[in-house]
Amino acid sequence: MSDLSPGYWLFLLDWLIRLAALAWIPTRSAPAAARSWLLLVGFVPLLGLPLYLVLGHPWLAKQRRIRQARASQLIRHRQAGLKQLRWAPQSVEDEVADVARLAERVGDFMPMSGNAVELLDRYDESIARLLADIDAATHEVHLLYYLMYDDGIGRSVANALQRAAGRGVRCRVLLDAVGAKPGLRAWARPLRASGVDVRAMLAGGLAWRSLSRMDLRNHRKLAVIDGHTGHIGSQNLADASFVPGHPNRELVVRARGPAVRQLAALFASDWLIETGEQLEVGGGDGDGAAGTVAAQVLPSGPAYPFQNARDVVIALIQRARERVVLATPYFVPDDATLSALRIAALAGVDVLLVLSASNNKPLTRWAQEAYYEELLRCGVHIALYRPHFLHAKHLSVDDGIALIGSINLDIRSFALNAEAGLLCYDAGVVARLRGIEAGYLDDAERLDLARWSGRPRWRRSREGIARLADSLM
Missing domain, CATH: 3.30.870.10 (Endonuclease Chain A)
Structure with missing residues (x-):
């Protein structure tokens, strides 16, 4: 055995990795994902296996899953007292009712009537409306965004938050640790110095091992102002041309009414998961009818039991x-x-x-x-x-x-x-x-x-x- 060449041992290791992957990966991944990973491991075992160990399974730390379950329980418990706000279609046989029930069962939030909904599809207009709402805030501003850049729009949002904090408004900001790294690097320190509570979500680097699979990200984009105005959509806190050669076109909903309470609860859920601190999501203006639209927030992510x-x-x-x-x-x-x-x-x-x-x-x-x-x-x-x-x-x-x-x-x-x-x-x-x-x-x-x-x-x-x-x- 001592005369065997290194090539023999490498050949043996390659096949041991392939066989181990064949026995292990399909039990931990969906069939489509398992096929992709097995193909990669089959071609380059010494690279494929380490990549799978790091990126192959969408796992979250037990603490995060427990906190998500706790947040879901709180949302469902507090909605029980808001039956007067529940929206129901004219017929329980209506297919819309099926969708609303499914969304509530998987995402916790019930459909609520009495909302006003604006669709903002012009980039500068939607940012201008967000900045105006922050400048009009008297009590609380909550922002949750995947991406924030050190550019004109990032600077405008940071300045608006500093002005709000200077008026005594309680400002909390959640930014994805990877997507918003430029904004965190540029604005976290001056914002905190102004009294804005800034937190990074799903921290990268060495911290990932104790938190989650390293490429899981919080991709949400929403804002809640004073509990009565909410923004949700596809737009980040960055200039439209933050990717050179690819100026973005977006769509954002500006909402008022009871559904804003749900956006506030979703922010509070992510705040709880990241910090362990439970925020109070009050009623107030957010519960008053602002329009005639029935609406329902749909959250999704690896912390939930379903997709x-x-x-x-x-x-x-x-x-x-x-x-x-x-x-x-x-x-x-x-x-x-x-x-x-x-x-x-x-x-x-x-x-x-x-x-x-x-x-x-x-x-x-x-x-x-x-x-x-x-x-x-x-x-x-x-x-x-x-x-x-x-x-x-x-x-x-x-x-x-x-x-x-x-x-x-x-x-x-x-x-x-x-x-x-x-x-x-x-x-x-x-x-x-x-x-x-x-x-x-x-x-x-x-x-x-x-x-x-x-x-x-x-x-x-x-x-x-x-x-x-x-x-x-």
């Missing part, structure tokens, strides 16, 4: 009878979502997928292109929006349901990121969203099956290889 966003998106697609429009910058669906789209189109539903012609992630773009031909053959319409990087994330079903928030139609959003969306059960909101969607189509290229099928073979190969990594993106 909330994925399950509700599939339910919405399945319940469409006439038309469903989906807008997303990243489209790398799992098998269940892909099947729902295919079945809806084959059943005669007008399914429109609006994507961005430009993309700041080449591997993701190649992977999503691998789905186009299959969807086009089923009758799904695909439009590529050209003027900007379409970063907006929303879905509308028939004439009565809209979902707007931070949720991408990809496996990362469904399984790995903490996300948030607002479900609106209102024909007026859907009509306004349809107008925004029509604006996209005026500046979009419709994909044609015959022309797309004629693309070069090397592109097909690139797409297929990229698609194999769908669960790793």
